[in-house]
Amino acid sequence: MSSSLTVRRIAADQGATLRELRTASLRDAPYAFDETLEEALSEKAETFDAAAARYAESEAAATFILYTEGHPAGLIGAYFDETPEHKAFVCALWVAPAVRHLRGGELLVNTASVWLAEGGASEIHAWIADANRNAMRFYSALGFGPGGEHQPIARVPQEWQTLLVRSVKPGHTAPH
């Protein structure tokens, strides 16, 4: 992994950074996400400010930001869903094209996984569009396998997504 890449949890005052990364990811890879660029651009700045404040502090959801030489260059979301099992998910993963294949994606997934494991997760889930072969290969390389669920994507119901899952040790500081 390049030593110039670092990951930190978003800070409460980073709404503008969240908006910048989210819109950049939707411009670059619209096929990868449930939200559209138009939806993200129509959100008010206050919405991103409120989201950053929540993802900085919440025990149920977090955003982590990738930096290269101090500049934001990627992000990932992590959350526990509202089912009784509180299943743990990562989502909205994106690494800027200029810094791909430097293990930034791996660093983001592993940092988010550690946070979820510290919150009690023993398995980390991710929904991946079937058409997103790169993301499928990326998650497979990180040890994710089929999670047994397959369903249409709400935004484009003719396309499907697959649930992937990887084990982690609850409360431990590194995935295995």
Ligand SMILES: CC(C)(COP(=O)(O)OP(=O)(O)OC[C@H]1O[C@@H](n2cnc3c(N)ncnc32)[C@H](O)[C@@H]1OP(=O)(O)O)[C@@H](O)C(=O)NCCC(=O)NCCS
């Ligand atoms: C998927 C994504 C986050 C990967 O980020 P990255 O920083 O380039 O990935 P890493 O460098 O950490 O890759 C780790 C390993 O995953 C695998 N991998 C990563 N990208 C891959 C690709 N395009 N094809 C095949 N394998 C890939 C490789 O094994 C890689 O190790 P290597 O580069 O030493 O061979 C990035 O390509 C991206 O942002 N894509 C667009 C958005 C997207 O699809 N997000 C996922 C939504 S579910």
